Amino acid sequence: MSLQKLCQDISCNDPNILEEGSHIGSRIMCPEYSLHVKDIKTYPLSQEERIFALCWTIFPNNRLYGTIKPSLVSFSYGCTFKEGCRTQMHTHEYLELAYVVSGTFRQQILGNDIIFKQGELWLIDKNCLHQDYLDPEPACILFLGIANEMFDSIISSQVADERIISFLQTALMKQKDLWQYLHFKPKDKNNKQMEEYLTKLLNELIIYDKASNYICHGLLMRIFRLLSSDYDISLSSKMQKKMNWLLFQEITSYIKENYRDISLKQLSKNFHFHEDYFNRLLKAKTGMTYTEYIQNIRIKEAEKLLLNTKLTIDEIAVRVGYQNKGYFYRIFVDKHKMTPAQYRKEKLI
Template sequence: MNLSDFCRRITGPDARLLPENHKLGARLICPEYSKSVQEVKTYPLLSQDRSFLLCWNFDSPGNLYATMMPSPENFCYHYSYSDGEYTQLHTHDYLELSYVVDGEFHQRILNKDVVFQKGELCLIDKNCLHQDCLTDQSGVVLFLGIANDMFTEIMNENSTPQKILSFLQSALLKQKDVQQFLHFRPSAGASEALDDSLLLLLKESYSPDSGSRYITKGLLFRIFRILSTQYDFSLSKEQKQTMNWIVFEEISDYIRAHFRDITIQDLVNEFHYQEDYFNRLIKRKTGLTYSAYLQQIRLERAEHLLVSTDKSIEAIADSVGYHNKGYFYKLFQEKYEETPASYRRHTR
């Protein structure tokens, strides 16, 4: 059973149907009741170390079936709507990732109408005002709510820096006064990989068992990994500037941690950009090429060791990545206008 079939099964005729006036209905689908009110949807689970899923099935024109999980008892809620109807304007106090399983999905985000096609995703920041549009088109949409604590835990356990993970952590979580969203579009085969992971997550949340928390966290890690490597997203000019600084800081930190024997191919393997990207980014931020920037870091480290340790100059040169003593002397003298030995004598 694929993701689309499973979503339709849990929102189909076999599910326990709630009465239309059930209090949970407004949580699942809250129709617009005011043009001026801005609701803040809070995290629905008591535990902040779990994610939750909300599934919408536009079964036929004017009929929407929804369910949420995990739940003490599986259920389904039916809502009759008019074509073009909106939900109430709202924000969340958590991150929401919406995924179009089938059909297309319309949203109004920051007063902008956006259409998401099958396989595309939208990640909405906590303070981002938006509404969902209910149209007379069949389709299935999956909403994934991620508590801040769980998201932070996933970020902290990610051992390989990735541009999207860094952006989410720094730009979405830390800049709490910024309203923004990200529209993800899949590369070839990406939606199939994401479907498989979301299906496993959905099944785990629909029928939780012992260890579900750990399985869920692992699947979330996998989902964000797919987003970071197989999906593209577009940024505003301001977001791109933020993104470039975040990536530069990560690259700079990595170079400083591995300056002794690093190569530009190591950066390619670690950050998944082309070689010329690193030269362009470093040049834009420092005015130096990659080679000149690495040389500067090595010589600054050598200068520190000359002043703060009694290591021989040969040992210092080797420790910062220069195995040719003559070449090291030449570079050091060009930068500091004296030999390493002379520099050590007068600074100490």
């Protein structure tokens, strides 16, 4: 069964039809009721259920049908909307990955109107302010709500490329003055692999048993790997530079706080990048390799200790992170052309 047929079947054909205005229905489609209120959508399922799907099917008679999977009770929700209708401005306490199964779909994100076409996806940060437009043209949209714990696990697996992880890092750092969504466009519109993965994922959410979280986790890993390899990210070079600079500041701040016992392995675990990424980032921003950058921080700290304390040279070497005192001496001499003792004596005269 195609993804479009599956979405339509579960959103339109369930015998348990919810009436307009029901509580669950308002979770599926809440029309705009205020220009100033911001609705915060909490995660609708239990902590054990780490991903859910919201399916929307829009018909040309201004009729919308929707459903959520998994759900304790299977249902369809139908409502009629006026042309030009918008949902209430809202944010999520989870991340959302959306896909246009058919037609086009329009959202306002951070005050900008964005049109998403069939086959495109977008990833929205968990605190990004946005709303949906309901247009009369037929369309089918699949929204995936992903719990923060599952998302952390996905990016920790390093299946996504640096552009996606950079976005996630800015989200995790709660820097809300930057960029809060990513727009993915397929390089090859005839490639059906994404729809295959999403169909399997949706089928798993319909079945939903004890194994489903694990299966969905694996499918999401494949989806993000595919996004990294077969999709272009609609992101300006200016915005990419801002994101890189923000991430550079966060990484270097972490290094400065932990320079005594920092390692590439530790950085990789904390920021979810491959180890060679940090070398490339530091080289681009500072002209130094990772090793040179760490050495520079340690030697500067050693200089302060030499001039402002009575610690011995050996004690200072250990204090700044060098267990091999001979190596500390060599690095210090390479920079200052004198030993630490000579540096202390000369500067304190």
